[in-house]
Amino acid sequence: MEYVTLYSKYLIKKESGLISLTLMPLSWFLILSYSPLTYAEQPTEYRMKVAFLYNFAAYTEWPDWPDHNLNLCIYDEDPFREHLQHLQQKKVNHLEIIIRHTRNIDDLINCQMIFITQSAIGNLDDIINLLNGKSILTVSDTPGAAQKGTVLNMTVKEGKITFEANIARAKKSGLKLSSQLLRFASEVYQ
Amino acid sequence: MPIPQKLHSLILHCFAKAGLLFGLSSIQILPVFATANLEQLSLEQLMNINIVGASKYEQKQQQVAAAVSVITRKDIRIYGWRTLGEALASLPGIHTTYDYQYEYLGTRGLGLPGDFNTRVLVTINGNRINDATYDQGPTGRDFPLDIDLIERIEFIPGPGSAVYGQNAMLGVVNIITRKGADIKGAEISTSYQTAEIMPQERVTLGKQFDNGTDALISFSGLQSRGADHFFEFGDTGISGVAHRLDGENVKQMFARASHGPISFDFIYGNRRKEDPTGISFSDPLVAGQFQRDRRLNTQIQYNNNFSNDTLNVLGRLFLGQYRYENPLFYGGEKTLTTGPSDWHGLELRLLSTAITNHKLMLGVEYQNNTHIKQAFQNFDNPDENVAIKSSVVRVGVYAQDEWSITDSLSVTAGLRYDHNDWIGSRLSPRGAIIWQATPKTTLKALYGRAHRSPNSFERDYHDGVSQVANPGLHSESIDTAELVTDYRPLSDLNLRATVYAWDMYNLITLGIDPFSGFSQYQSTSKKVLARGAEFSLDKTWYWGARFRGSYGFQSAEQQDSHLPNSPYHLGKINISTPIPLIAGLRAGYELQYYSKRKTLDGSNTDSYVLSNLNLVTDVPRIKGLEASLSFYNLFNENYLHPAADTNWQNAFLQPGRTVRLRLDYHF
Numbered sequence: 048m049e050y051v052t053l054y055s056k057y058l059i060k061k062e063s064g065l066i067s068l069t070l071m072p073l074s075w076f077l078i079l080s081y082s083p084l085t086y087a088e089q090p091t092e093y094r095m096k097v098a099f100l101y102n103f104a105a106y107t108e109w110p111d112w113p114d115h116n117l118n119l120c121i122y123d124e125d126p127f128r129e130h131l132q133h134l135q136q137k138k139v140n141h142l143e144i145i146i147r148h149t150r151n152i153d154d155l156i157n158c159q160m161i162f163i164t165q166s167a168i169g170n171l172d173d174i175i176n177l178l179n180g181k182s183i184l185t186v187s188d189t190p191g192a193a194q195k196g197t198v199l200n201m202t203v204k205e206g207k208i209t210f211e212a213n214i215a216r217a218k219k220s221g222l223k224l225s226s227q228l229l230r231f232a233s234e235v236y237q
Numbered sequence: 238m239p240i241p242q243k244l245h246s247l248i249l250h251c252f253a254k255a256g257l258l259f260g261l262s263s264i265q266i267l268p269v270f271a272t273a274n275l276e277q278l279s280l281e282q283l284m285n286i287n288i289v290g291a292s293k294y295e296q297k298q299q300q301v302a303a304a305v306s307v308i309t310r311k312d313i314r315i316y317g318w319r320t321l322g323e324a325l326a327s328l329p330g331i332h333t334t335y336d337y338q339y340e341y342l343g344t345r346g347l348g349l350p351g352d353f354n355t356r357v358l359v360t361i362n363g364n365r366i367n368d369a370t371y372d373q374g375p376t377g378r379d380f381p382l383d384i385d386l387i388e389r390i391e392f393i394p395g396p397g398s399a400v401y402g403q404n405a406m407l408g409v410v411n412i413i414t415r416k417g418a419d420i421k422g423a424e425i426s427t428s429y430q431t432a433e434i435m436p437q438e439r440v441t442l443g444k445q446f447d448n449g450t451d452a453l454i455s456f457s458g459l460q461s462r463g464a465d466h467f468f469e470f471g472d473t474g475i476s477g478v479a480h481r482l483d484g485e486n487v488k489q490m491f492a493r494a495s496h497g498p499i500s501f502d503f504i505y506g507n508r509r510k511e512d513p514t515g516i517s518f519s520d521p522l523v524a525g526q527f528q529r530d531r532r533l534n535t536q537i538q539y540n541n542n543f544s545n546d547t548l549n550v551l552g553r554l555f556l557g558q559y560r561y562e563n564p565l566f567y568g569g570e571k572t573l574t575t576g577p578s579d580w581h582g583l584e585l586r587l588l589s590t591a592i593t594n595h596k597l598m599l600g601v602e603y604q605n606n607t608h609i610k611q612a613f614q615n616f617d618n619p620d621e622n623v624a625i626k627s628s629v630v631r632v633g634v635y636a637q638d639e640w641s642i643t644d645s646l647s648v649t650a651g652l653r654y655d656h657n658d659w660i661g662s663r664l665s666p667r668g669a670i671i672w673q674a675t676p677k678t679t680l681k682a683l684y685g686r687a688h689r690s691p692n693s694f695e696r697d698y699h700d701g702v703s704q705v706a707n708p709g710l711h712s713e714s715i716d717t718a719e720l721v722t723d724y725r726p727l728s729d730l731n732l733r734a735t736v737y738a739w740d741m742y743n744l745i746t747l748g749i750d751p752f753s754g755f756s757q758y759q760s761t762s763k764k765v766l767a768r769g770a771e772f773s774l775d776k777t778w779y780w781g782a783r784f785r786g787s788y789g790f791q792s793a794e795q796q797d798s799h800l801p802n803s804p805y806h807l808g809k810i811n812i813s814t815p816i817p818l819i820a821g822l823r824a825g826y827e828l829q830y831y832s833k834r835k836t837l838d839g840s841n842t843d844s845y846v847l848s849n850l851n852l853v854t855d856v857p858r859i860k861g862l863e864a865s866l867s868f869y870n871l872f873n874e875n876y877l878h879p880a881a882d883t884n885w886q887n888a889f890l891q892p893g894r895t896v897r898l899r900l901d902y903h904f
Contacts, residue, residue, distance in 0.1 A: 090286065097276075128728075227280070228280065
């Protein structure tokens with residue numbers, strides 16, 4: 048935030064009435080930020096991506112089903128924030144979805160499904176190597192990530208969410224992606 | 238002596254800025270649903286939902302070599318904006334002015350009274366709207382496209398001449414229209430506005446056919462009786478209420494068709510505005526004085542990709558016509574000023590990504606202003622009649638490269654060469670460095686130079702009694718440097734800070750010809766220097782609300798004298814939120830602060846705060862019916878805008894509270 052300070056100085060030097068003006072938007076901001084409304088005409092990008100994660104889990108078959116829970120791991124900085132609450136206590140194939148956050152790459156082998164965030168995409172090759180052969184569904188939302196080895200990769204196209212599937216990688220991991228899912232993929236890498 | 242209105246004598250002008258490339262496309266009207274239940278929807282349903290604040294467009298905006306702003310159709314609907322100028326006024330650094338003839342756009346401190354937005358380029362689907370006589374960039378009701386047919390407005394502030402050529406000195410406003418596929422049937426819109434006593438109506442039909450052909454046709458109109466305002470008429474000592482002298486009538490047509498790579502646009506607007514002010518020192522409080530602007534802009538465009546999508550080819554053939562009429566009375570004698578112009582031309586642009594990490598653009602543009610005719614007629618005294626014909630061919634060639642040196646660092650360099658016989662050759666360079674310092678922070682350093690060739694009015698008009706021509710008039714130029722920081726700490730929060738400086742040289746302004754003693758447009762040696770900063774914030778919430786706020790500081794001076802009609806401070810807040818009581822009800826509220834503005838007599842108009850509120854909702858039980866109620870100048874603020882030196886008045890009191898009720902039916 049250095050640049051903001053710098054600019055403020057310049058402005059304050061020129062005109063002292065500026066501070067109150069910059070505070071005006073801030074106060075509105077605070078007033079608005081706790082309104083507990085539930086209606087929306089259009090959801091935000093990451094709200095939608097949560098719904099896609101749910102569908103991805105529902106349309107994937109793991110070779111060895113876990114006992115009780117399906118661990119969905121968010122690797123590195125969480126872009127979903129409050130939206131992930133919509134998955135809590137939801138079940139897919141009788142498994143309860145448990146959300147785990149981690150920044151430790153070694154934790155990932157305990158997950159059934161991993162969302163590799165944009166902040167971690169620099170480590171993608173390491174992650175793919177680590178998970179090689181393991182039955183873990185990898186999901187990302189970074190352009191080009193499906194070619195590099197994540198099984199499902201979401202993108203925003205013309206204001207809508209679409210996704211690509213890397214079925215070669217899915218097969219290597221022993222995962223079966225439903226044809227219902229593949230039908231809607233914008234791109235399928237064999 | 239009669240000084241026809243378009244002759245706005247003034248020194249500089251204004252302009253606006255424009256917006257940018259690549260926004261979100263088609264925002265459709267979607268059923269209201271609770272976001273809590275999205276997991277219950279099928280994949281197919283999910284894939285049809287548009288999202289707000291899509292990172293794609295924001296990331297693209299971050300990559301663009303300008304502090305671009307995008308206004309979508311959804312924003313226009315939520316805030317109930319009636320003109321292009323009202324929509325642009327929500328952006329940082331813009332101050333609009335109204336003089337009961339036209340709306341004017343002030344940009345980053347430049348908003349000279351009487352200037353016709355000649356230093357901002359306005360385009361619709363890439364087709365230039367500024368005319369060939371006066372270079373006017375229309376933003377009010379004379380803008381030929383109904384604002385409800387706009388899908389997206391992109392405002393690119395700063396010099397755009399390196400790509401766009403003429404007029405793009407302070408900004409470019411790109412309008413992208415809606416398509417038949419966005420309409421999917423028919424829309425009927427009707428509204429009524431108080432104060433002006435104005436019905437307004439629109440009928441639009443649109444469809445995408447099974448063979449891929451997309452077609453849209455639309456007709457719009459408004460009939461305003463106008464409000465009765467009180468005006469003073471300078472030295473005449475006359476003052477009074479201008480009774481029934483503020484009427485306005487607009488007729489517009491828009492047609493668009495596309496099939497595969499070919500598209501066709503046809504835009505027509507005809508607007509007549511009665512004049513209550515006695516423009517150009519004409520007789521006060523007389524009926525029958527008005528401004529009429531008719532614009533016809535049409536083009537055929539070819540846009541296709543080749544070589545594995547690494548080559549984009551855009552070609553367009555365009556044709557434009559502008560007609561202007563301004564009847565005025567002087568001492569009871571009836572006069573008429575006209576300024577028609579016709580032009581046509583073509584543009585070819587190649588965009589290649591064949592070389593890894595480079596996006597190379599090459600283009601050529603040709604515009605032939607075939608007929609420009611400026612005439613003044615005095616029906617009672619034909620000796621004063623004047624008719625001046627001119628024509629000019631403009632040719633421009635441009636090249637630009639965006640080079641991604643690393644994943645986080647890119648450089649853009651562009652150059653445009655322009656030639657016309659009036660000013661010879663000109664080069665407009667542009668450069669930018671864009672550094673993605675962190676995943677959340679983008680820094681941009683921008684530089685550009687832009688030119689504007691004098692228009693026919695400035696160069697050729699002479700009437701033998703008040704103004705002489707200046708065939709030797711050269712172009713004016715502007716140098717701009719800007720630093721932009723985009724900071725996106727969260728996926729739904731954007732912050733932007735901008736500092737800029739621009740210097741304008743050889744400004745074309747009205748001076749005195751030393752030989753005849755008459756007025757004449759000349760290049761002034763007095764530079765205009767402007768410095769400013771803008772800070773903006775954009776936050777969306779998952780439950781559907783959005784907050785946009787901005788503050789701008791700007792200081793524009795000519796020889797240590799602050800420019801007229803140039804407020805130091807601009808503050809803007811736009812809030813849109815669903816109202817939980819009624820499903821589908823949404824409120825859009827705008828608050829704008831403008832500090833004082835200097836007028837031509839050296840006094841200042843007061844600072845003011847303007848509020849607009851718009852409520853829009855789906856009507857329950859009637860599918861496809863939407864209602865909105867809008868309050869413009871909600872608190873009935875009394876505020877003034879500076880007048881030009883062609884006005885009797887020094888400032889104009891602006892319209893008070895207006896209420897609009899509107900119904901839209903889609904089927």
